[in-house]
Amino acid sequence: MKALGADDTFPKLLVRNAGAFGDRTAQREKEFGIWQPYTWGQVHDHVRDFSLGLVALGMQRGDKVAIIGDNRPEWVWSEIAAQGAGGASVGLYQDSNLNEVAYVIDHCDASFVVAEDQEQVDKILDMLDRLPKVKAIVYTDPRGLRNYKHPKLLSFEAVEEKGRALGAERPELWLENVRRGSADDVAIICYTSGTTGFPKGAMLSFRNLLTMALALHEVDPKKQDDEFVSFLPLAWIGEQMMSLSAALAIGFTVNFPEEPETVSENIREIGPHVMFAPPRIWENMTSTVQVKIMDTSPFKRLLYNLFMPVGYKIADLKFAKKPIPFGWRILYRIAYWGLFRALKDRLGFTYLRSGSTGGAALGPDVFRFFHGMGVPLKQIYGQTEISGISCIHRDDDIQFHTVGKAISDTEVRISETGEILSRSPSVFLGYYKNEKATADTVVDGWLHSGDAGYLTEDGHLVVIDRIKDVMQLADGTQFSPQFIENRLKFSPYVKEAVVVGKDRPYLTAMLCIDMGIVGKWAEKNRISYTTYTDLSAKAEVYDLVQKEVDKVNATLPGAARIHKFVLLYKELDADDEELTRTRKVRRGFVEDRYKDVIAALYGEQGEVEIDTTIKFQDGKIARIHTRLLVRRLELGKAA
Amino acid sequence: MAILSVKGVVLYFRGVTALYDVSFEVQPGTIHAIIGPNGAGKTSMLNCISGVYRPQRGTIAFDGRDISRLAPPERTGLGIARTFQNIALFRGMTVLDNLLIGRHTHQKTGVLGGGLYYGLGEKEEIAHRRLVEDIIDFLEIQHIRKKVVGTLPYGLQKRVELARALALSPKLLLLDEPMAGMNAEEKEDMARFVLDINEERGTTIVMIEHDMGVVMDVSHRVCVLNFGEKIADGTPEEVQANPDVQAAYLGEEAPAPSEREA
Numbered sequence: 033m034k035a036l037g038a039d040d041t042f043p044k045l046l047v048r049n050a051g052a053f054g055d056r057t058a059q060r061e062k063e064f065g066i067w068q069p070y071t072w073g074q075v076h077d078h079v080r081d082f083s084l085g086l087v088a089l090g091m092q093r094g095d096k097v098a099i100i101g102d103n104r105p106e107w108v109w110s111e112i113a114a115q116g117a118g119g120a121s122v123g124l125y126q127d128s129n130l131n132e133v134a135y136v137i138d139h140c141d142a143s144f145v146v147a148e149d150q151e152q153v154d155k156i157l158d159m160l161d162r163l164p165k166v167k168a169i170v171y172t173d174p175r176g177l178r179n180y181k182h183p184k185l186l187s188f189e190a191v192e193e194k195g196r197a198l199g200a201e202r203p204e205l206w207l208e209n210v211r212r213g214s215a216d217d218v219a220i221i222c223y224t225s226g227t228t229g230f231p232k233g234a235m236l237s238f239r240n241l242l243t244m245a246l247a248l249h250e251v252d253p254k255k256q257d258d259e260f261v262s263f264l265p266l267a268w269i270g271e272q273m274m275s276l277s278a279a280l281a282i283g284f285t286v287n288f289p290e291e292p293e294t295v296s297e298n299i300r301e302i303g304p305h306v307m308f309a310p311p312r313i314w315e316n317m318t319s320t321v322q323v324k325i326m327d328t329s330p331f332k333r334l335l336y337n338l339f340m341p342v343g344y345k346i347a348d349l350k351f352a353k354k355p356i357p358f359g360w361r362i363l364y365r366i367a368y369w370g371l372f373r374a375l376k377d378r379l380g381f382t383y384l385r386s387g388s389t390g391g392a393a394l395g396p397d398v399f400r401f402f403h404g405m406g407v408p409l410k411q412i413y414g415q416t417e418i419s420g421i422s423c424i425h426r427d428d429d430i431q432f433h434t435v436g437k438a439i440s441d442t443e444v445r446i447s448e449t450g451e452i453l454s455r456s457p458s459v460f461l462g463y464y465k466n467e468k469a470t471a472d473t474v475v476d477g478w479l480h481s482g483d484a485g486y487l488t489e490d491g492h493l494v495v496i497d498r499i500k501d502v503m504q505l506a507d508g509t510q511f512s513p514q515f516i517e518n519r520l521k522f523s524p525y526v527k528e529a530v531v532v533g534k535d536r537p538y539l540t541a542m543l544c545i546d547m548g549i550v551g552k553w554a555e556k557n558r559i560s561y562t563t564y565t566d567l568s569a570k571a572e573v574y575d576l577v578q579k580e581v582d583k584v585n586a587t588l589p590g591a592a593r594i595h596k597f598v599l600l601y602k603e604l605d606a607d608d609e610e611l612t613r614t615r616k617v618r619r620g621f622v623e624d625r626y627k628d629v630i631a632a633l634y635g636e637q638g639e640v641e642i643d644t645t646i647k648f649q650d651g652k653i654a655r656i657h658t659r660l661l662v663r664r665l666e667l668g669k670a671a
Numbered sequence: 672m673a674i675l676s677v678k679g680v681v682l683y684f685r686g687v688t689a690l691y692d693v694s695f696e697v698q699p700g701t702i703h704a705i706i707g708p709n710g711a712g713k714t715s716m717l718n719c720i721s722g723v724y725r726p727q728r729g730t731i732a733f734d735g736r737d738i739s740r741l742a743p744p745e746r747t748g749l750g751i752a753r754t755f756q757n758i759a760l761f762r763g764m765t766v767l768d769n770l771l772i773g774r775h776t777h778q779k780t781g782v783l784g785g786g787l788y789y790g791l792g793e794k795e796e797i798a799h800r801r802l803v804e805d806i807i808d809f810l811e812i813q814h815i816r817k818k819v820v821g822t823l824p825y826g827l828q829k830r831v832e833l834a835r836a837l838a839l840s841p842k843l844l845l846l847d848e849p850m851a852g853m854n855a856e857e858k859e860d861m862a863r864f865v866l867d868i869n870e871e872r873g874t875t876i877v878m879i880e881h882d883m884g885v886v887m888d889v890s891h892r893v894c895v896l897n898f899g900e901k902i903a904d905g906t907p908e909e910v911q912a913n914p915d916v917q918a919a920y921l922g923e924e925a926p927a928p929s930e931r932e933a
Contacts, residue, residue: 063808064801064804064805064807064808065800065804065807065813065816066804175809175867175871176863176867176870176871178870178871179870290813290814291811291813291814293813293814294813294814297814
């Protein structure tokens, strides 16, 4: 097991860093068009003041502080401050709705809430009668809150002010508080957005989080002068791992984008050395490049079409672990100067040493695309319950269909039932106030992932699907809907896919088109459309998607082929509870909601009348009345 | 004391009377809406205040000073800024440059100082940029800072125009149909911004708007014009209850339900 050393909590590491390299930049936030740096010393002072401020407001050791908002330095300061006062932090997804916010804050017994702005404060205030345990709500952005006169509401600065006053009175208190913390204290409670039922709060200790960061560091090293851009929700374990555990343990710089809309621009400005993002981000980048190449000047398009195959060739050789012939090396050099250098610069990947993706499968085409231009993209696998990660691809050993090998100090094995089990010092302490679920999940130290999978001969882990999702057709054939859905989603035109077929005679699919790319395609082919609903009902679009489904069908065994599909009239959305906040399909809910559509998929009529209402985020309700076509596929001889 | 006081304004174009004996006062720190059916003279009124039209009779006083005879740039210098019904921005320039041009009136270094740039010019430019960035942050347009205005969607262009008006650091902001042509979500955002400008910056706002829902929600006082004459003036509730207003909007014999759009 990794020895954590004397500085075994986040606050202790912060004190250490402030002492060892107090003048180096710890964080940057883009504000007013300029990257504003904060040194380790400044971060330490903010954290100290805010922490003492919480104490002054009556925070006790063991209290919880809930934090909701976009990625900002204050988010991270609040978390370490809460931990410094002996408490734990609970992150909430910034796009959570009222009920989700109220459920988590109440369930975790938070006594303080740090909310970014008016939008988040409104959510909390609306639900305050359901949150009797909350003592104070702290906001970081005063905009629009001037006329709010709630007795429990105060600003981040006001709390810091109280902290400074307390610090002047008792200068030793902060370090005393920090020293009282230990590696096995609960550091964060991470609410996992379950695909079924209420979210569960996974309690993670400093030991869990730090052993994780160090074990990953061993196989995927980071340096002190690395840059990292924090743009995924800080409530998510992956972002916690990078922006807190790893940043504190190693000491690299974390950069916070100006606004969620400016992320890609900001990534380009920073040029990060490490990046961790879910598949949809990488997929988006790939499709954005492809769409923009369609629009660019003929000369640039020529360069792209000339040099990209060189990249693909090199990538394929690397994947196959074959040596690269001298001639190809020369060609690749030329391709680098002709294309990849500029392309990487555009994406902000000039300095990227390690990019990783996790949470779901990523298509081979996307892998080849990034490796082709020289961006080392790796798949990782893990759960919140194991502090994020148990497996990762090694630099020289990338296989698309696997999620790599176990990281240091981590054992992975497959149970008799085919479930993936893992064990490491990073396995969590348990679910908050839910011992039954804890006992079901961790047996003899082995974390039961609920995923079905197998190990290859060379020790790579392959993940098939959630065990409970592995389904049987009426004739007993087993199939994994997620496996097929992922294959479907590898198509740039398909954004979401839900495969249906449990206890049915054959498989069908409900698909959501990608508005951006299909829209572009429609423009190019002179097909006019108005809305998403309209575009997805076009016969030409059906033809387009059918070709994609046919391609996938060709790779599937006979019984697991898609017989019919529909294109849904709206995108699946987390606000409609169709997806989790990390964008996984909530299968049971979706199948229930679209039961008319499913009935049509298994009926004979070939189309279905849809008359439904959808609710927008601002509470407005719109009626959708449309006719949904069912496309039947010509299935050749079964393979 | 009223920040803007309009007294007996008469404006006619040859035979057509656009405004007849219109008087009203705007108190500092309020949002004052001007409503009325098409052709009622709302934009003419705004043009009289900003100096595009010179009324034949009557006076317009701003901050206790008669501005009736001042040219538009002089009025801008005193602290009156406006937006237009049809967007008036430099379409080929970036958002940032459009906003910096809004700071022109406040530019103190001349051709020489500004042209040499280093020293005073640089210092001033940084101060102006800082102010403009504040507005960019305020109106949440960071993501389009360096985009060319002509390439932006309509709703965003409207917001940029508002930002340009704010860049003048006005005491009085005239908005000509800020929400025209917007969808429900954009309207809601814009209403939010209008309120925020008023509350956070203390700017007095005179606004022409057709969406009665928005008008009734955000304004402190409403002044109703019909065929160039003022027919009502008061709080939103008073105006809504006024029989003349109901008649002007709904025709003489209508029963008079609320005007609020569904």
